[in-house]
Amino acid sequence: MKPENSKENSRKCICGECPVYSECCREKNELLFCGRTNSICELNQNRMCICGDCPIHFEYNLQGGYYCVNEFKG
Numbered sequence: 001m002k003p004e005n006s007k008e009n010s011r012k013c014i015c016g017e018c019p020v021y022s023e024c025c026r027e028k029n030e031l032l033f034c035g036r037t038n039s040i041c042e043l044n045q046n047r048m049c050i051c052g053d054c055p056i057h058f059e060y061n062l063q064g065g066y067y068c069v070n071e072f073k074g
């Protein structure tokens, strides 16, 4: 299931601590990619996604990651 796009869920998102997350993402206030859409920024996919450590990932029983790169349809 696609996570709800809510402020509460945005607060729980740990993308801001991820090595893939960039200054561009920060400028665009991008977060909660799994509940919204992928990033409009160019991102380095060779770095490690940390979605697996996120409470949202656990709560919604998500299986994947790199939602900033590939849109999650749910």
Ligand code: SF4
Pocket (backbone or CB within 6 Å): 009, 012, 013, 014, 015, 031, 032, 033, 034, 035, 050, 051, 052, 054, 055, 056, 057, 062, 067, 068
């Ligand atoms: S699962 Fe990933 S994209 Fe979704 S809220 Fe957590 S860190 Fe952000």
Ligand code: SF4
Pocket (backbone or CB within 6 Å): 014, 015, 016, 018, 019, 020, 021, 033, 048, 049, 050, 051, 065, 066, 067, 068, 069
């Ligand atoms: S979706 Fe995954 S790879 Fe992208 S910024 Fe969030 S934690 Fe990092």
